[in-house]
Amino acid sequence: MAKRLIALAAVLVAVSALYMLVDAQGAWSFLLPFRAQKLGAMLLVGTCLSVATVLFQTITANRILTPSVMGFDALYILVLTSVVHLFGSAGFAAIPSVVLFAINVTGMTLLGLLLFTLLRRGARGDMMRLVLTGIILGILLRSITEFLQRMIDPSEFSVVQSISFARFTSVDPKLLALTAAVTVPVLWLAWRMRARLDVLGLGEVPATGLGERPARGQAQALVLICLLVAAATALVGPMSGGGGGPANFFGLIATALAHVLTPTERHSTLIPSAALTGCILLVAGQTVMERFLDLSTPLTVVIELIGGLLFLFLLVKRRRA
Amino acid sequence: MIRIRDVHHAIGKARILHGIDLDIPKGGITALIGPNGAGKSTLLSLVARLAPLKQGEITVETLKIGACSDRDLAKVLAIMAQSTHVSARLRVRELVSFGRYPWHQGRPGAQDRALIEAALERFGLLPIADRFLDEVSGGQRQRAFVAMAFAQDTDYLLLDEPLNNLDIAGARSLMRLLREMADKDGKTIVIVLHDINYASAFADRIVALKDGRVAAQGTPAQIVDTALLRDVFGTDAEVSVIGGRPQVLV
Numbered sequence: 083m084a085k086r087l088i089a090l091a092a093v094l095v096a097v098s099a100l101y102m103l104v105d106a107q108g109a110w111s112f113l114l115p116f117r118a119q120k121l122g123a124m125l126l127v128g129t130c131l132s133v134a135t136v137l138f139q140t141i142t143a144n145r146i147l148t149p150s151v152m153g154f155d156a157l158y159i160l161v162l163t164s165v166v167h168l169f170g171s172a173g174f175a176a177i178p179s180v181v182l183f184a185i186n187v188t189g190m191t192l193l194g195l196l197l198f199t200l201l202r203r204g205a206r207g208d209m210m211r212l213v214l215t216g217i218i219l220g221i222l223l224r225s226i227t228e229f230l231q232r233m234i235d236p237s238e239f240s241v242v243q244s245i246s247f248a249r250f251t252s253v254d255p256k257l258l259a260l261t262a263a264v265t266v267p268v269l270w271l272a273w274r275m276r277a278r279l280d281v282l283g284l285g286e287v288p289a290t291g292l293g294e295r296p297a298r299g300q301a302q303a304l305v306l307i308c309l310l311v312a313a314a315t316a317l318v319g320p321m322s323g324g325g326g327g328p329a330n331f332f333g334l335i336a337t338a339l340a341h342v343l344t345p346t347e348r349h350s351t352l353i354p355s356a357a358l359t360g361c362i363l364l365v366a367g368q369t370v371m372e373r374f375l376d377l378s379t380p381l382t383v384v385i386e387l388i389g390g391l392l393f394l395f396l397l398v399k400r401r402r403a
Numbered sequence: 404m405i406r407i408r409d410v411h412h413a414i415g416k417a418r419i420l421h422g423i424d425l426d427i428p429k430g431g432i433t434a435l436i437g438p439n440g441a442g443k444s445t446l447l448s449l450v451a452r453l454a455p456l457k458q459g460e461i462t463v464e465t466l467k468i469g470a471c472s473d474r475d476l477a478k479v480l481a482i483m484a485q486s487t488h489v490s491a492r493l494r495v496r497e498l499v500s501f502g503r504y505p506w507h508q509g510r511p512g513a514q515d516r517a518l519i520e521a522a523l524e525r526f527g528l529l530p531i532a533d534r535f536l537d538e539v540s541g542g543q544r545q546r547a548f549v550a551m552a553f554a555q556d557t558d559y560l561l562l563d564e565p566l567n568n569l570d571i572a573g574a575r576s577l578m579r580l581l582r583e584m585a586d587k588d589g590k591t592i593v594i595v596l597h598d599i600n601y602a603s604a605f606a607d608r609i610v611a612l613k614d615g616r617v618a619a620q621g622t623p624a625q626i627v628d629t630a631l632l633r634d635v636f637g638t639d640a641e642v643s644v645i646g647g648r649p650q651v652l653v
Contacts, residue, residue: 143490277509283491284501287484290453292555293477293505347491 083351086344090358097362098125101369122262123253123318124364128336130265130314132360133272134307135333136340136352140283141300142213145341146396148333149311151213152197153220154190155320160227161189163242167230171241179254186316187264187309193219194308249319250368250381261317268309275303276349283347320382331389332382336360338392404429405450405559405593410459412445412615419445420615423459429558431607432585432592436599438636441612443595444485444563450593451482451561463559477505480559481552485567487544489536495547496532499523502554522554526580542573549580553588560584562594566601578605599636600650603627611635623648 102117138149165182166174197216231239281289282299289296340356367381405427412420419442427433435443448454450461452468461468463480481502489498499522503515511519523529526546531539536547545565552560562581566574582605584590596602602609603623611619611626613635619626627649632640641652 277504280509281501281504284489284498285484287453287482287486288489288501288551290473291451291477291480291482291484291552292501293472293474295473347493347497 083344083346087351087354087358090343090355090362094358094362094365097365097369101365104369105373119253119255119258120250121365123258124250124368125361126258126261126265127314127318128361128364129269129357130310131333132336132340132356133269133353134310135337136349136356137272137279137303137307139337140279140349141303142210143283143285145338146334146393147213149307150333151220152194152216153223154194154311154315156220156223156227157190157193158186158315158320159242159246160223160230161186162245163227163230163234166238166242167234171238174241179257180260183257183260183316187312190312190315191308194304194312245319253318257317261313264313265310268306272306272310273353275299275306276353279303279349280347331393332360332363332385335385335389335392336363338396339363404464406460406462407446407450408460410446410449410456410461412442412449412454412457414445418615423615423617425610425617425620427591427593429591430585430589432581432594432605433608433610434602434606435593435595435610435612436602437612437618442615443612446612447561447563447593447595451480452476453482474505477555477557479557480561481555481557483548483552483560483562483565485563485565487541487548493536494533495528495536495539496523498536498547499528499550499554502551502556505555518556519554522550525553526550541568542570542576545569545573545577546580549577553584559591559593562592564595564597566596566598574601581605599627603648603650627651
């Protein structure tokens with residue numbers, strides 16, 4: 083397994099180098115830092131979403147779920163839409179990006195935690211009920227968003243639409259640093275949980291027998307997931323296009339591929355493998371989009387397309403197994 | 404010894420246990436029997452801290468359930484779930500390895516690996532150690548879980564109706580493994596059983612529960628008779644003694 087991880091890391095380095103160097107037009111002194119910022123954003127987002135998905139799939143014991151069922155993306159777009167609705171697109175542009183980032187991260191994290199604490203009390207920690215409530219909540223948020231969008235001025239609606247998709251075309255270095263400051267410690271904590279996650283993956287009774295309290299582990303993992311997804315989404319926008327489908331396909335693709343490339347249930351392998359796979363997907367995809375297809379399609383649309391097919395494949399395969 | 408004092412338990416409004424007082428001595432196999440809904444599994448899950456203890460007191464050796472650390476308890480008490488379904492795709496060896504987790508917390512040493520191999524060999528799992536759990540038979544999967552509990556190296560082992568999905572060969576071989584663990588390794592085994600005949604044939608002590616109370620306890624020869632079947636199970640069946648062990652004729 084260690085060899086495969088090294089191979090994945092090598093592929094990531096190669097893809098990153100390709101992204102940095104191919105099709106250079108203009109001065110290197112401008113290009114390198116400019117591209118490095120975007121590359122940094124992609125690596126950070128790829129890692130955060132993949133790791134969050136691994137954690138989420140472990141605590142829900144479900145391979146086809148991703149954290150976006152909790153309605154994170156929907157909340158992000160709702161916040162943006164309400165701001166544009168209230169202050170107009172000029173007012174929106176006047177808000178410092180750092181403030182907007184802070185609002186988004188706190189909002190999304192609080193939403194996730196609120197949902198969780200409410201359900202812990204009501205449903206005795208029933209994970210499936212939590213997920214189902216998250217889906218319904220996501221639908222509610224999306225409906226409110228759509229309602230608001232119907233009332234906005236069409237030109238301002240186009241502002242909302244342009245920020246409703248993840249974009250790596252322009253990255254604010256301040257935000258990038260802020261996101262790293264939030265997510266790197268969280269990723270470290272997730273890595274420290276790796277052995278406990280292995281045990282939690284066995285199910286409630288065996289985990290309890292081995293001295294791990296499932297409810298506590300699930301709560302801790304959920305806090306980490308909320309922070310990771312919130313920070314990544316606040317940096318680049320939602321990775322599931324059009325306000326999010328039933329699943330965030332990016333995380334789904336990354337973890338499904340990681341399971342194929344490094345077939346193991348051990349989180350000491352799975353976490354880095356999913357993170358590397360996610361980064362490779364993003365960087366390679368963005369290179370193709372930017373350099374060869376002239377940005378004619380947003381990357382998220384392609385991810386949705388591939389992810390949708392993969393989602394169906396996983397469903398059918400599970401049925402047969 | 405497992406000491407259970409004045410334990411009451413309710414699920415919602417339904418009261419399941421009404422003041423259980425019970426001492427389970429160290430060593431040997433103790434079987435919990437009783438009709439459906441008597442509270443056997445509930446009692447076992449309270450000892451195993453699978454359900455929160457609300458009223459009463461349970462101690463395992465010196466550890467008080469609800470107050471002691473989960474990790475300390477996991478070194479003294481192993482539990483085996485009713486269902487052996489695991490959603491993670493694991494190999495037999497990987498599952499057995501988890502038994503050492505309470506001792507090494509994710510960093511297995513040479514001694515842990517040696518104990519895992521010993522457990523695999525002891526339970527005849529070496530030939531299938533690298534097969535996935537969903538590729539082996541129900542009996543083999545059950546045995547892998549027992550091996551995991553064995554690798555956990557605890558003095559106590561709790562099992563909740565482990566014979567449920569096993570055929571007669573699997574059930575007998577599992578009970579014989581448990582018997583051997585009690586006799587050779589000095590383990591204390593507490594097992595919830597549906598079938599009185601298995602309890603009578605393999606257990607040292609039987610505790611019969613009815614309506615959330617202890618109805619009878621003692622050795623199989625002392626308590627398994629037509630009166631027990633009538634009073635506790637509400638059925639009149641004949642009991643015949645075979646090889647010193649009473650067996651119910653069904």
